Amino acid sequence: ARRLKGGTNPLLLFCMHWLGRGRRSKINSTMRGFGKSDPKKGSGVASIVKDPFFDTSKEAGRDDSKNHDAATEREKMINIHNRVRPQRGVNIFAEPLDVNDGFVTPSYPKTAAAIEFIDSSLADNFIFASLSSKERRLLIDAMSEQSVPPGTVIIQQGDIGDFFYVVESGHVSFTVDGNHVGACTRGASFGELALLYNCPRAATCLANSNCHLWKVDQRTFRHMLANNTANQQKDIQDVLRKVPFLSELESATLSKISDALTTVTFPKGERVINKGDVGEVFYILREGDVKVHDIGYGE
Numbered sequence: 001a002r003r004l005k006g007g008t009n010p011l012l013l014f015c016m017h018w019l020g021r022g023r024r025s026k027i028n029s030t031m032r033g034f035g036k037s038d039p040k041k042g043s044g045v046a047s048i049v050k051d052p053f054f055d056t057s058k059e060a061g062r063d064d065s066k067n068h069d070a071a072t073e074r075e076k077m078i079n080i081h082n083r084v085r086p087q088r089g090v091n092i093f094a095e096p097l098d099v100n101d102g103f104v105t106p107s108y109p110k111t112a113a114a115i116e117f118i119d120s121s122l123a124d125n126f127i128f129a130s131l132s133s134k135e136r137r138l139l140i141d142a143m144s145e146q147s148v149p150p151g152t153v154i155i156q157q158g159d160i161g162d163f164f165y166v167v168e169s170g171h172v173s174f175t176v177d178g179n180h181v182g183a184c185t186r187g188a189s190f191g192e193l194a195l196l197y198n199c200p201r202a203a204t205c206l207a208n209s210n211c212h213l214w215k216v217d218q219r220t221f222r223h224m225l226a227n228n229t230a231n232q233q234k235d236i237q238d239v240l241r242k243v244p245f246l247s248e249l250e251s252a253t254l255s256k257i258s259d260a261l262t263t264v265t266f267p268k269g270e271r272v273i274n275k276g277d278v279g280e281v282f283y284i285l286r287e288g289d290v291k292v293h294d295i296g297y298g299e
Helices: 022-030 064-087 112-122 133-141 218-240 251-259
Strands: 002-005 011-017 144-148 153-155 163-169 172-176 179-184 204-207 211-217 262-266 281-287 289-292
Touching: 112 133, 112 163, 133 218, 153 163, 211 218, 218 251, 218 281
Parallel strands: none
Antiparallel strands: 002 289, 011 262, 011 281, 144 211, 153 204, 163 211, 172 179, 172 204
């Protein structure tokens, strides 16, 4: 086995799925032999085989459901990124953003427990699926507290709202045209589309009990992303230039490749690639250690 050194655990990888047609055809031809694509698919959806959980201990591999869950979440993350990626460079906002207006992203103090709670609440929300850990932490820092008594209308259907909420405690019900359509409690979130669009609220959100909420507004969210996108792209391209067969590519080509990358974090012990699987995802190690074994599952 070989050990590839790239930093400290947990393992952090960039991954890029391969397409047989479209705007990445030039990238594929440049890197022919390093990945495979199926032109019949053309769907832009990465296919990842759910591998057995990897560990060197005797207990490893016994909990197949845990491994399948981890692989499934990884697949969801990559697929979500691929669905969102074509929208980059397209103005989906109702109003243009002036990044030079002197706006400073606010930061509100929070306990470690509050930070961990908000982070876990954001993890399964598709709006934040493509955010880096640094961007997600900036978003968490920018969220402020709000406590509301029972009977408070947090969001009114039809209003143009710009806040996104995470429920730390309490019970919130949702109604559309006066009809009850759902409810949520601790750990849930709502109003996320307000971070992207200046559109009317689709439902009324009512506090049924004393509620403790965390919230962030659209302007803060958009400025936070705008101020970090350029730095993030530079960091990614710096990593790409350290990959031997990419190092001589022009900046424009590297920019296209970086746009096709998704950042994926693997916990220690999780298998990344299984021998014999059809390769449709190309990985670049950014941080962590990887053990490469010339054996297949079950051998």
